[in-house]
Amino acid sequence: MAKILIIGAGGVAGVAAYKCAEAAQKTGVFDSVALASRTLVRCEAVAANVRKRLGYDIPVFQVDADDAPALCELLRRVRPDIVLNLALPYQDLHIMDACLACGVNYVDTANYEPRDTAKFEYKWQWAYRERFQEAGLMALLGSGFDPGVTNVFAAWGLRHKLDAIHVLDIIDCNAGSHGQAFATNFNPEINIREVTARGRYFEHGEWVETDPLSWAMEVDFPDGIGKKRCYLMFHEELESLSINLPGLRRARFWMTFSESYLNYLRVFESVGLTGIKPVSFRGAEIVPLQFLAALLPDPASLGRHSSGKTCIGDVLTGLKDGAKACCYIYNICDHARCFEETGSQAISYTTGVPAMIGAKLMAEGVWRKPGVWNLEQLDPDPFMENLNQYGLPWQCVDRDPAQ
């Protein structure tokens, strides 16, 4: 049994809190689930939702995770075994420092990026490896869907389907609609920084850069979703998978965007609203993207009007018994069904469920190794079983490797 403290009270944390409470009730794995974030009323709203749906009580606390002494004081008061960081990537290092100072294990869903440069890399968090090892603590990085489940799909495919993976294509399709003119399905500032960045993919040991969203392909998705245009982007799991999957020759990440989303984005970019350098506005300094993000819909509020499905998965091509082979491992998630269960849309759901699963496996001692780990470095089988049990069932289909 373990005590878990979730930090952050946005869309993803709302689902993770619900799923931690569900796991606590079903298996007793967590003997308490607590929640802390910058804005107390948001914590209270998450706790009220969990109480209403599951009759489970979550104590809530206010904390600014960038304030190291305040965060350590909270950790000493709550005494969690695991901190599940669902705040923003900017907080990762502060929360890892506090975990080390207070002897707490750590899980997150997105890698650190500095506020003033839209560049995310694992190097800052991998640099904590020895300190976590020496402290006998574990840090699990990127336990969302992508990164997260997509890393586990690759590890599972390598164990059960292929003897070697040569080509990996991760394809993220949101074929849903949220009924808004323009909205992002997770934190708008982080989402727009990611989408407007230069594309990058891994080929023959090198990173190849592309202009933002300049490469596209059409993919025919299963379960009635049909054909959608997918755009090449850099995504953080490519960095760890290119190191941890032996024999990988090419790894790329693709995401679907509607024409409408792209048009809005082009307009915002063209007038400077996606900029991250401060500008002077009537005597005050503001960051244009933060101003835009403040105007956009809160991702946690999108569930009620969201419909349609997401389909996120890995196409793995390589060798089986000396012959070319290919398989597609994916999950389909329905926005309306997620809303009915948890009050959230499918992007928060597909991130919050694996965040809980990563923490659950650590709490159970199934995944428990001192150090800093990405998900593909751990046994994929128990994670895959938990996906089926906690609302993200997956499929694996063989494909013609020649196509």
Ligand code: NDP
């Ligand atoms: P939201 O913006 O909805 O929520 C973020 C929460 O973090 C808010 O409650 C916010 O507080 C809180 N927060 C921000 N700064 C601090 C701070 N200094 N101290 C304490 N709390 C803070 O984001 P999402 O829920 O959409 O996303 C959460 C995380 O999940 C992000 O890091 C995102 O990148 C990641 N993610 C990962 C995915 C994956 O598949 N791996 C997919 C989608 C998201 P306040 O309420 O005061 O603003």
